[in-house]
Amino acid sequence: MTLSSSLMPPVSDLPPGLALRGPTLPEQAALLTTDALAFLGSLERRFGIRRRRLLAARTERQARLDAHEEVLDFPAETADIRAADWTIAPPPADLQDRRVEITGPVERKMIINALNSGAKAFMADFEDASSPTWATMIQGQQNLFDAVRRTIDYHDPQSGKSYRLNDQTAVLIVRPRGWHMTEAHLTVDGTAISASLFDFGLFVFHNARELLRRGSGPYFYLPKIESRHEAALWREVFDASEQALDLPAGSIRATVLIETLPAAFEMDEILYELRDSIVGLNCGRWDYIFSMIKTLGKRADFIVPDRAQVTMTSPALLAYSQLLIKTCHRRGAHAMGGMAAHIPVRNDDAANQAAFARVRADKEREAAAGHDGTWVAHPGLVGIAQAAFDAVMPGPNQVARPLPDSDISAAALQQPPQGTITEAGLRSNIRVAIQYLNAWLCGQGCVPLYHLMEDAATAEICRMQVWQWLHHRVSLDGLHTLTPALLHQCVAEEMTTFTGEKFAAACSLFLDLCLSDSPPPFLTLPAYDYLLAYDFLA
Template sequence: MVAGVQTLSSAAADAQREILTEDALKFLAALHRTFEGTRKSLLQAREDRQRKWDAGASLDFPPETASVRSEPSWHCAPPAPGLEDRRTEITGPTDRKMVVNALNSGAKTFMADFEDSNSPTFSNMVNGQLNLRDAVRRTIDFEVKGKAYKLSETPAVLIVRPRGWHLDEPRVLIDGAPVSGSIFDFALYFFHNAKELVQRGSGPYFYLPKMEHYLEARLWNDIFNFSQSYVGLPHGTVRGTVLIETIPAAFQMEEILFELRQHSSGLNCGRWDYIFSFIKKRRADASAVLPNRSDVSMTVPFMDAYVRLLIQTCHRRKVAAMGGMAAQIPIKEDPKANEVAMNKVKADKLREVLAGHDGTWIAHPLINKIARDVFDEHMLGPNQYHILREDVKVSADQLLDPKVPGKITEEGVRSNVATCLAYTASWIGGNGCIPLNYLMEDAATAEITRIQLWQWVHYASRLDTGEIITPAYVEKLIDEIAPTVSKIAPAVQEKELQTTVDYLKAQIKATWPSEFLTSDLMPYLAAADGVEAKFLKSAL
């Protein structure tokens, strides 16, 4: 249809006809041809920096941008329409039912996710775009088994999270190469909806994940400018909230805001990915071994330092400092357990609002009132930009402080194995967001489990009993736990589970852990979507 553009999968054919139109593909191709070289060079720079850290170099605030950090006069753009008050933001994948329920949840915004809570099958990606297009135009209403799903008169403001820079979209080739997953997700949503959103008093708003360097933020800013010019919108119409969910980005918060200042709507504490990154980027540092995942709370030193610096940075530049996810979900069949879980949500949200956050994330509509009540009581205006946190002085050592009270227990190892197996098998099967033990798990939490298992094995860490965590020990637990996964994740199929078992066993014995399990396993999704093996050789 468009010269140089190939679609390799027939999945979701009806949605493809409506979303992968000739004009949309021309826009996608223009973005790819303009920016793919820069993306590739930035990904190579990530590898180069990692080799330096592995050799003993320390993470620090970049000296070449000291003037950006010290200059007090620059500020980001004022809040865009609908983003002045973001006290509760609900997140979730882009299936049709989820989109309607999230938009109707009572939360101020809905982060529609093509990334960590989504398994990127081609059907999920293209149907998700169709669902968002219909939501923007208020034509998403539908009925299933006699139950009607209809948008309310005042739905939440829509924000879209594309995939990170590291992921390709292997079902679409441009000039023989896979297009960036980030660009694919952004381009199709922007092309079909940007002007419509502006006409309706909103705008094309995005959450930008997994960045590690301010030059990666500059690339997004360049894409925003290019795209606005392409469709004829004023520069500054697009807004992006950056998730600070990698430890390198924590040292460059000011610079990231500066690069996006015309298009910035703030930063978010992506807490789970941040813990994952803390371990992964310091993989060669034996002092950075962490205890059980449950012990790595938001109040441990390195997490507390990161939060305080993020709030101070955002308010200094007059943008939103968004809090993190409350992963708890309601426990309907056990009122006492539910009360304990909901009290954890309240405590977490109270900590956030008192620290100065301007809003928070939730994973379930029934959590909205709990989080909303806490913020309503303690945040009387639309935000807390006036709380400058001038008392905060965060050093590199504080951001890198590995001291976390806690132990590594057999239950902690078992929990990591079970979560990794259940989630990863579900992801391969097409579901990227699953409830496990009354917590909503996504790729970020699964990544913590994978990287911790690797770290404990790599450094021969000891359980609280004194037993050394060896590959044989973890493999034995994997074999023991795998047959029980169907009890906590009934939809998991045997084929996907076996793939996950093999993958996890290989990961714990690797010299270095893989960067992302989603990158490793994407070829399985592409093959299931009908992509021929000759297009997947480099990935499989």
């Protein structure tokens, strides 16, 4: 699907070589200033080619893995880094205690509620929890600009309720989009800017000095990294930004999500590359499960069972979390736990108590294992998660906790999860993925479905599982072989109650993803083309 050629009206003060496309929003005048755009352009010109080369390297490596020409292992060439004794720079004062972090999209009311939730930190998510419409990305930046200055408020016209920040709020951490995404509404020398550089650059340009003045700092979560080379690129982006904006060296701080299987083999190296600016690593469990399927999915001996059966107690996922904790604590870094997808259930006390019990057990497991904090997706779960960590973590973190003696092998990280593949699991994946894609195309990136908070990561598991099961012609319940015809039938049956232009597009996109010989690395890439078509033609 190609983009419309419609452009914004000419802007006389755009820096040379930069162009804005698509609708003009009221917030742009204050955010996309000449100086801000010049800064964004400088980042893209300096780092854009290298980013694209690293993405090409991902594709080439995956081709070698698919062809059995390469196996995943800890890099021999960086053995000295793993063996040496070194630690990262100490974390800033307001990131010492991160026992509960809440995450969510960059919508105005949700930002206020998250900052007021009682969590230690709030991750404002431009990535998996947000659909990257131009309006969402620009308004999200404006919302964070106001939040940093504590001027953010919101009046709900339906309920009549007004929202403002409490005196004490969570520490703000921002997650930009991953290296794989672009922001098509801003081009630099004819090329769409990296979405990572756009989200990061616009936030740090407008807010870094103000955050430092208020005793905090520009803090980030870095998603979808696959290697130490990609971490090194972020380090250079940080250094260049600090110099260009006259910020103190090391004031930009980051936590890296280990949410890809290749990155699990380079945790030490990622910490080392970012050692002057990193604070910790995070078990991004849902993206990690997706990455396991994507990376090893063509192997007949690595077929993953129904999504509900793949938990953090599965041997490979347990090894992954143990390795992350051990690596982080050896280097003085925080080992953050993953997201609890369950959310409170209204009007059903039994279901609500069951959801709370699952969250409580998950957070107690993480705290007992040695994590320094965890994620929740809803303010109603902050207290449950905090109680789990308070029970075993009297100090601000568990970095000084003695390390386990056992080593985690490459084979341990690649054990296939055990379980069954069922028609019910197939139909659940269809319902969740298509409903999520529909919401994403409508501009909503974080969607409550069946008492779980679904985002792009969980939708990725759904579509990649269906692709893998179809690719290997698995047997459902030991009775029926999954074929393209059966997939079409199940999609038609599951979607009978849904109508509308976006649902048709979501169904089409889902089927394309599942029936492709080589599925795209992220569903957000082809989905972004759909999104842009709606945006540019609206």
